[in-house]
Amino acid sequence: MINEAVKYYSLNELWKNIKKLSPKRRYIAGGSDIVISHHYDDLNTDLLVDISDIKELNIVKETSDSVFIGAAVKISEFKKNNIIKRYIPALYECVDYYASPSVRNIATLGGNLVNSSPCADGVLALVASGARVVRNLYGKQKLSDIFDVIIGPKKTSLKKDELIEGFIVPKWEHRAVFLKMMPRKIFGISKAGLCVCANLKGNLFKDIRISASSVGPAVIDCKKTSRFLTDKDITNDIINKAKDIISCEISPIDDHRSTADYRREITAVFLQRAIEKFVV
Amino acid sequence: MSKNKYSFVGRDIERVDADVKLLGKAVYGDDLSFADMLYGVMIRSPYPRARIKSIDISAVEDDKDFVRVITASDILGKNGWPVLDDTYPFLVSDIAEFHSQPVAILVAKNNFKARELAKKVNVVCDKLDFNDDIFESMKDKKNIFSNFVVKKGNALEEIKKCEYVVEKEFHTNYQVHSYLEPQVATGVFSDDGTITVYSSTQCPFYILDAVCAVTGFTANKVRIIQTVTGGGFGGKEDVPALVGAHAALASYITRKPVRICYDRAEDFRAMSKRHPSYSKVVYGADKNGRIKACIVKYILDGGAYSTLSPLVLWRGTIHAAGPYDIDNVLIESYAVKTNKVPCGAFRGFGQPQISFSTESLIDDLAEKIGMDPLDFRLKNILKKNSLTATSQKITESIGLSDLIKTVRKNSNWYNRKNLTPSSPNKKRGLGCSIAYYGVGLGAKGKLLDRAGAYLNVYKDGSVCINIGNTEMGQGAFTVLSQIASEMINCPIKNIRFAEVDTSKVPDSGPTVASRTTLMSGNAIIEAAKPIRKNIFKTAYDMLKLSGGKGIMIASDGLFSMGDKVVKFNDVIKECFNKRMKMSEQGWYVSPDTSFNIENGQGEAYIVYSYAANIADVEIDTETGVIDVKKIYSAFDVGRVVNPSLAMGQAQGGVLQGMSWAVYENLVINDGVMKNPGFTDYIVATSLDMPDYDIEFVEKYYSNGPYKAKGLGELPLIAVSGAVRNAVKNAAGIDITYLPLLPEKNLKLIKLRNNNR
Known part of the structure; x- marks a missing residue:
């Protein structure tokens, strides 16, 4: 049970004091995850250390x-x-x-x-x-x-x-496309997400980094797909091949939010849509 | 709409509870405070089915905040909650029949601590086999809570003669009420031997019955007071009685006030839901497009206990052929036990599920015949003097045909093929649906279909009204204030509705079935009639005495005769000077109906309200995501007492119906709920709202208060069918399930593409 919270305003102050605090201490910044966890799970903590206003962190x-x-x-x-x-x-x-x-x-x-x-x-x-x-x-x-x-x-x-x-x-020269499949129009945990940061010169991706969410145990850095698309002329054939590659690069599961098949499908659709946004 | 001759009825009166709610002054159940109050938390079954052996409190009993645990053996009265039957135990004494069923109450001195301690209590039990499938369950007749038949003509023979026949099976999932205020009750045992329960509820009298049962107290020693209720939608019909009974029992045993307030997850897991359903529907039509026969099999997944399932099933059964004039109807329906959370009342009460099936299939039938789906409906709908599926003759107040024409015009229906989608990967279409809704409790619930009111005018001109139906956010107190004001020509601001208190007003039945305006409205009119006579006579005498000439006009709280005017408050003063009786009881009993439960024939309801909807929907063919862009609706609810509030009810109902159709997906795997909260149980937000185009077409009902019928549930009922039909028209996919999740939609789209 959380009985107490302390707040520090600088890293110096934090490091000077932290070791004196309860051994079960936990950090809180925004609280949008930890407050919910506290409600439903046993966090095994009795003290929250509020770091939201530490100046170096802001x-x-x-x-x-x-x-x-x-x-x-x-x-x-x-x-x-x-x-x-x-x-x-x-x-x-x-x-x-x-x-x-x-x-x-x-x-x-x-x-x-x-x-x-x-x-x-x-x-x-x-x-x-x-x-x-x-x-x-x-x-x-x-x-x-x-x-x-x-x-x-x-x-x-x-x-x-x-x-x-x-x-x-x-700092690198690029644009970004961020796509997220939500369970409704807004406010929701993604069923699948894709972010593409890339630098398109003419019809060639010079630098490209692709990441995918909700399709593996953690956010995925889709290096293979990124590598494949680098320095490639964007054609329908290349896009289709890239979709195949990213489908293999992710490892989605079935759960109460969606299905593995759907997540795989959507990630590929998102990749196509993201690339098209760069090209247009 | 004809010119309104009334001062209050039919006017946009501001909600009487607007200030307290907007300014945060409303006192909800969890805001109440009592000296020495204790906090109860339910200890629940850890499995979908389990034999409970004991409750191990060794980890908590030495804690300074721990008070005690209450189990089935502490129950003073009968361990059976009276809700139609009494098979649902207040606390499990032997076998728990669903995950999270209440087994014991832990009472502690501190609210937060109570929850922590409850987590440490060990329910010692044996895990038992469970059944979560209705078809498996139905193999054993014991598992059928109730079944009904509606038999009109000979559907089995007639269907063989039909030129066009369509047949399909449909499935719908749960819906969670998603009221913002979770279940909460406070029991207060008093030294004088009485118990008062403060509860967030639609039905205080249900709680009265439950508290009497669990404590063994007689009804005159129990008092239920409704606290400001933060949403109900049916979820505060029966189940608050369970919460209230637990709080009352805990208070009696500890001799202290006890608050029980659920957290969201337990509210999800243990409180009632809209029933999941299966249905198989067959329609047959002749070569001219007249529907000749309808056969329906309708099954509701009732969960672990019967509770309100028989009543929910009955309403669904009565309406299961749709609002059509069909000579041959055969409906068979079942409510079936499974080891899951018991389902119960939810806005629409068994109708939305079967409406989805029938409105989908009617569209398919029109398509098969090659008729426009609206023309096909217009040809077959109930009209004046038509017979419903139960052979009830519709004698008055039927606007269905006008409603269909209204939405057809508003949606520019004939131009629908020219609608363009917002991007090339999307398809767009319109789809329609219609519904009817029997107002009130109907033949099956008619013993409860009465209502009382107590109207008391004070000498300063203020008025207090006690009724037995509740305000739960729907605007009942405002609409009923308008009716009372109209009756006695009293300014709205003079009227206050007292919180519903079972010791102050007779049992008025539940606040459900879109019956409050009708029943409490009529009860208030009955109470107001003698008072009106006194007031109007006194005003007349006063005006005459002051030299008034001509007829008296009563309007907006003023009485006038020629150039002479007296105010309501001055008239009241004079009534008191004359020692007139200025308080009265009113009592309204629903008109009698005759109904044969054996064959489901007769007068099922006193009157029906009607709806027509057209949905404008886009579907992304690469992702399966549905976007409901606009919903056109028209409703016939008799007289609209407050247009703004009615519009609010209509928009809310349409959105809740759309949300159920498109988003809401409760997942129960192996008997355990996987998404018991708003993080993963997805409900439409205000930002998911479609555009609305809503109209009311008033067809007056002669027995209604100022000719009103009922509105609350109607707007939700048929929305899902319109959305499904729009998706079908847009993308050519045949959807037979709810919710219309993109995962499933995409599979159908692919299947269709592969078959081309």
Whole structure:
């Protein structure tokens, strides 16, 4: 049972105090996942450590070749931030599909990653954007691949007290298409999602990164499909081959949200639609 | 619409409960507070079927917040909830028949702690084999809760002579009421030996029966008070009695007030639902396009206990041939036991499922004959003096033909082939459906079809009305205020409806079956008649005395004669000066009907309301996703007492019907619900709303209050058929299931493409 919550405003303050807290402590940022988990599952925690207003986690800043997004930046901010709109179009595009307007105002990108769900819309956009993760444990930073953090459904490699400080996304010339099959027009967990970030020169994909959600144990970086499409002239034949490749690259299952067959089908349809959006 | 001669009836009066609800002042069941209140949480069966051996509380009994656990052996009265029959135990004493069936009540001092402790209680039990399939279950006659027959003419012979015959099987899934306020009740035992239960409910008198049963108290020592109710849709018809009985029992045993408020998951798992259904329907028509015969087999999955299934099934059965004039009808219906959550009342009450089947198949029949589906319906519908499937003669108030013509015109039906889809991968089409709805409880429920009202005018001109039917968000108190105001020419703001309290008003039956405007409206009229006489006579005398000339006009709370005017409040003052009786009881009993349950023939309902819908739908042929763009509807509900509120009911009903048709998919695997919450049980939101084009066509009902009939359920009933027919017309796929999930639709589209 949660009896207490503490809140810190800087990483310094957090690291100075955290070891004194209850051994069952857990972080809370937006709370859009952990509050629901608390309601239905036994989280085995008695203390929430609120990191939502830690200043280092709320920054969006750019360097010459990359953008840093703090882990506690709210999802709805992506729509308002010009740096994100300019350099990480996938994150900008995903906002309209992400949960509900009210959840977008509290949910965070860091939370989306550590919740480690196969349907994570934010992670889907990050993977296709080529993002890397800045982890922090007791003040020690470490840069790692997204898939070093996610190790399975609802499982991460984060150590006790380790948190996501933010994400570093390289600046590269590209556009993004974000597609999500929802169970209704809006507000819903995806049955299948696809994000394509690519740089189309003439009729050739110079750089392309494709990610897929809800079609495997975690968000999938569809490297084979991406590789196949790189430097290819976009023809119907190539699109059909790419659809076959992505169908093999994902591993969807049947559950109460949808069926494996349907998810496979939709991912292929989405790939075709995404490519067509680039070409048009 | 003819010119409205009334001051209040037929007017857009603002909801009388608008302020308290909009400003957050409404006190809901979980907002009530009592000194020393305890909190109850249900301990539930962990399996779809299990022999309960004991309740192990060793992990919680030393906790400072733990009070006690209440089991079947603590029940003072009879361990059987009286709802038609009494087979459903308040708490399981031996075998639990569905997953999450209540086994015990854990009582604790702290609300959050109570839930934590409940998780640690171990239900010691043996897991037993269970059955979740209706066809398997029906093999044993014991598992049939009820069955009905409607037999008119000789359908089996006539169908053989028909030129055109269509036959299909249909399946529909559950629907969850999705009321925002979950089930909640507070039991308060008092030292004077009485129990009061505060409950979120549509039917306080059902709770009264249940509390008497579980405690063994006589009815005069039990009082049920309805709290502001955050939605019902049928989900607060019978099951709040179970929650209320548990709270009352816990309060009596602990001698403290006890609150039981469900969380969403347990509300999903244990409370009633719309029945899943199977049906097989056959229609036959002659070469001129006249329907000659209809044969229906209709089965409802009742879940583990019978509860309201017989009544739900009966209404579905009566309406199962559709609103058509057919000489030969054979309907057989069954409600069947399975080891799943017991199903019960839901807006439409057994009609939407069979309406989906019949309206789908009627469309297919029209197509087979080569007739326009609206022309085909117009040729075959019930008209004045037609006989229904139960051979009931329709003598008045029938607008069906006008409704069909209205939606045909509004939707530009004849131009439908020229509608263009929004993108090349989509197909677009229109589809239609019609429905009728027997207002009130009908022949099967007629013993409950009466209502009382107590109307009390105070000397300051304010008015308090007690009725036995409830406001649950549908606007009943506003509509009934309008009727009362009209009767005594009293300003709306003077009227207050007291919270429904079973000690203050006679048993008025349930607030269901679209009966409240009709029944409580008529009861209020009965109560108001003598008071009206006093008021109008006094006003007349006052005006005469002050020199008024000519006839008296009563309007908008004022009485006038020539240039003389008196206000309602001043007239009331004078009535009190004259020591007139200014409070009255009203009592209304539904007109008697004759019905033979053996062959299902006779007068089933006192009157019917009617609906016609056309849906404009797009389907994405690559994803199977359906987009309901617009719904055109027309309704005949007799006099519309409040046009704005009626429109709200209509839009809400249409959306709830569309949501059931397109989205709502409760998944139960191996007897366990997989999506008990709004994360994964998908309900249409305001952003999924189609555009609406809704009209009312008023065909007056002579016995209705100001000639009104009933509205609440009608708008939902036939929406699914219109959507299905539109998809068929758009993409040429033959859908026989609900919901129309894209996964299934896409398979049909592929099948169709492969067959080409």
